[in-house]
Amino acid sequence: MTSGETERRVIVVTGASKGIGLHLAEHYLGHGHAVAGCSRGASSLKHDLYAHYQADVTDERDVSALMKGVVHRFGRLDVLINNAGVASMNHIITMPTSTAESIIRTNLVGSFLCTREAGKAMIARKWGRIVNFTTVARPLALPGEAVYAASKAGVEELTKVAAKELGSFNITVNAIGAAPVMTDLIRHVPTEKIERLLDQLAIRRMGEYRDISNVADFLISEASDFVTGQIIYLGGVC
Numbered sequence: 361m362t363s364g365e366t367e368r369r370v371i372v373v374t375g376a377s378k379g380i381g382l383h384l385a386e387h388y389l390g391h392g393h394a395v396a397g398c399s400r401g402a403s404s405l406k407h408d409l410y411a412h413y414q415a416d417v418t419d420e421r422d423v424s425a426l427m428k429g430v431v432h433r434f435g436r437l438d439v440l441i442n443n444a445g446v447a448s449m450n451h452i453i454t455m456p457t458s459t460a461e462s463i464i465r466t467n468l469v470g471s472f473l474c475t476r477e478a479g480k481a482m483i484a485r486k487w488g489r490i491v492n493f494t495t496v497a498r499p500l501a502l503p504g505e506a507v508y509a510a511s512k513a514g515v516e517e518l519t520k521v522a523a524k525e526l527g528s529f530n531i532t533v534n535a536i537g538a539a540p541v542m543t544d545l546i547r548h549v550p551t552e553k554i555e556r557l558l559d560q561l562a563i564r565r566m567g568e569y570r571d572i573s574n575v576a577d578f579l580i581s582e583a584s585d586f587v588t589g590q591i592i593y594l595g596g597v598c
């Protein structure tokens with residue numbers, strides 16, 4: 361268990377089929393927790409304490425069925441990690457409407473729907489941890505990332521307001537602002553663009569999976585019950 365905890369948590373990780381979400385699912389399984397992952401596609405992850413749900417976070421019925429399925433299978437739902445996300449770099453002038461809508465729906469509406477449905481299960485037990493995902497591209501206002509950064513700005517506000525609305529139920533809501541981590545999400549971003557982004561960080565390196573799970577461990581721990589509504593950026597973005 362993390363941070364000396366003894367209780368097994370039931371943790372939902374959205375977007376768990378690859379990248380950061382897969383890392384988090386494996387990380388928490390490795391620490392003895394039960395994990396329910398979701399993605400639109402299938403997962404190759406096999407573990408006695410892992411259940412994969414093919415669910416689209418933009419689909420209200422999918423999300424409701426996912427959270428109800430988790431409670432039915434594991435008896436409760438303690439932690440939601442709203443990791444599922446999509447990105448697309450484009451100048452505003454050439455950004456297709458369908459791409460913009462997909463980014464907003466997945467990153468913002470998806471996080472909202474999962475928070476709402478998982479929040480119901482957490483309120484019933486008066487305990488919960490919600491971790492959202494934003495990006496250093498939001499405070500850095502990077503050219504080419506207008507819609508992506510705007511979707512994550514929405515996630516940040518969702519985080520702060522949800523923290524206030526859910527605080528009296530012992531549910532904390534925070535967000536991790538990741539620096540670039542080499543996953544499929546950014547694999548096709550030109551090297552010079554990533555280099556320019558790294559130049560703006562206090563600590564000039566790519567993010568690694570361990571950087572993400574380190575912050576997630578802190579945010580979901582029992583001891584972090586007084587930490588809520590916070591956005592923690594990695595790499596030093598001031």
Ligand SMILES: NC(=O)c1ccc[n+]([C@@H]2O[C@H](COP(=O)([O-])OP(=O)(O)OC[C@H]3O[C@@H](n4cnc5c(N)ncnc54)[C@H](OP(=O)(O)O)[C@@H]3O)[C@@H](O)[C@H]2O)c1
Nearest residue numbers: 375377379380399400401416417445495538540541543545
């Ligand atoms: N990598 C970075 O540099 C970076 C930096 C800052 C923030 N982030 C954030 O970190 C999170 C994870 O990113 P990543 O780099 O790990 O991305 P990734 O490797 O592209 O993985 C994205 C995951 O989300 C799932 N997903 C996408 N749309 C979905 C939907 N509508 N419903 C359910 N699942 C969906 C994907 O599976 P399916 O396609 O099968 O659905 C996949 O499992 C995102 O929120 C991203 O914005 C990443």
